Amino acid sequence: MSRYACIPASVALLCASVPALAASHVFLIQNSGWMEPFYTDPASPFKPLVAEIIMAATGPGDPMVLAAFNQSLPGAPSPRALLSLKVDPVPTRREVVKALAALEVAHKPGGTALADTDLNEAVGSAIGTALGGKPGLVWLVTNNRNSPNNDQATALRNRDFYQLIHRGDAISKALAFPLQMPVRGAQYRANGLMVYVFAVGAQGARELDALLLSGRLQRVITEPAARLKPLDRDTLRLVPRKVSDAPGVAFSMAPGGVLHADVDAGTRAPAAKIEWNLENTIYPYTIASATLAARSVLGGENRAIELASTQVSKLAPGKSAPLASTMQLPVTQLPGTWSLKAVTSAGSAYVLPGRIELQLSEQRLELSQDFRQRMATLFPGDPLPDIFTPPAQIKGSSAALPIEVRVHYGVGPLLAAIGAALALLGAAAWAMLAMARPRKAYVTVEDELRTMQARAGTVQPIYDKAGNKVAQLKTTLFGHQLIDLREGAQVRLGR
Template identity: 30%
Template structure:
């Protein structure tokens, strides 16, 4: 294979791989068609089918493929698998509408009874056939009911369905939209149903998160989705609305609180006013103890200390903010590094993280939510998810919810973190003093060199005879006095020059 052909092939593979990595994931819209769905599918004036159409339109991603399918219990209806794909391919409103319009209520073989529902089989089938075993999103539309006369095998499958949702590492994100829609059919009456969004695989997780925050679904539903897994997904955040810097400069930059102008020598106390935002739904923070800590990058024990008051919080409603929290971050004096590097350093940058911990956290479902879903979660709920209790007061209604809705009870702590960068400046005076000393020393050396190079006219005594002569410091000259004697003369930087008489050579020398 030529070098050129190999290069072209490598480029094609690279582009195809990049296109595959950026391609939208597949989404499966799985609608229950067992007997309990009769009111939604047959009642006059039912808005069930239009809502499912709107769900598909709102959740779709341009360029992504979808599949519209139904599920009941595989094997109960001859020649009709479960799940059953009604349409798959690119989104086309007319074809999606036709597929949803074709949903009916199948009956068991040789019986007038409607088919039952196998939720675990539907989940596994949707992954295997709907998603083709790849990452994606499954939207399951169900009334959360099952026939009380099902076999033990179906009961085990239902329990396995919830185990898979809770424990499967491949399913890391689950949300739910309870929808009130009171309808009466020929055999059953219903108060509403639930739409579950299930992210399968890492890409499915990201796609589901993007879908629930996109304008389409936020406009379709009047309430936020219930986050079932993980419970605290995107839940608690800190917002700062006032920074008492005491003359410092501080502000948020790309999610990092940057404080500049701190005095490294004297230390700094930064006072902030914060609010805790409860983004959970439908859980409210009934009570929690607050503690603020500081951790510094690259050190086990941080230089700074942090504190928050009040030390506890109570009754924080869903989608609401707490009252003001006083946050104090104290940075002690920072010693200047030793040596020339420390002398030349103009400051130090301290990177760390403020972490607000909520201990003894107690969450509770919002009463308004329980009142809203009361008609949906009536009697005859899925027995495989530990149902029980008669619907009455709020506690009884909560007891009728599927167990996934009650998993928040296992959450007893949470934390919120904020990256912080403190730019502390060292005093310039040590550097100024050192520079001044160096300049003075250099000046003295320069003056000394100038003095050494410059000749001065001095009067020297050659015995008793004075004589004026030009002398350079520390250089020796030989002079002759009027009486013929010879003298060695030497001058210093200061004071008079010194003259020493030289011995005359004797006769015959």
């Protein structure tokens, strides 16, 4: 076992001392009675698949716990930790494969009866003990059956599991992957397997989104993820299809799903009629019916978007419906051609960020028929798990499309500003030279012509032949003048 291991396999509860870092993982592997064919079929790909999921989901340095679970009984507690370590890909793979190889179907204490299952107990222990209530991801590998002996408490435990996932505050996002895996054991046979992943806390949801974006998990699990939670946001995607009646405005989608609205600087009333594709992104649910409303939030302005239709119905997952709209862009928030923002944005674009918000009210969701058929094929004879029933309190949802309004300004204002700045600099330089250069001034005092040297900004006294001060010579950039002229003095400028 790894030097990071903190508990032996015989300890029942999950390790509470695992560092609760971002992207902490807890892997819960069911080994109760109904799982018998997955363990005993010689051709079963079950354990290799679990190992690959673990390696795809984790990264170097991630703390993880691997545990088996069934139903806790006196003398046979559950979950039971198999490994607790920080991931180092090569040795971790060896330890995971070794731990899974030793895992067998569990029996009830003191007999040969196969163990029952409590999904709620397993996930609750993972959240409360292994993660200590801190962010992380809980993975659950199960055949979706709670009890091989039709325990009468099964329905109650199923309801508890439903409440934990849909109404509990701890789990922020939940996905399910129904997988085909036909296996035959000595007692049972099965066609499929379910892999759940539950994101704990907002940080856990971000880590799950990052994992899905990386594509690592999809290289192992090629089936689309069925969303269990949240069902009240990001249920639709807006994709612009056509723009008309928008002189001076052009729309385009940028990488990352940001809508660009490029506006010419001279456009005074930018508005556009936009035809969208409204796509259902909430697999496996069909939006049976909903009422639509939309608005734009740009530059501090909140404007309603006029929709050609406010109703959506029978929109299957992955399918799209046309939606026409008229949107007004925030004219008053766009800088004028001669504004400082326009001048500094010359040759590029002034960007005004915002978003388009779509609200669905009176929303009614239904499981798609394709998904129901797939579940019936993978789990024949089993009722559809309640966990796939949308909570009754979810009557609406929202979606947002980031938008950037980009105003393109020519270089004319910038060139004009540069020219004006150069003119001012030239004038200032001329003024400085003029101030520093001595200038001749001709002054006649009592019929005597005198030549004086004066710099701009100076004042010099003028004396008569007897040595009396009779005036002062003031020199500016624009010439000379006599000031403080003594009464009766014979002093004048010039010859």
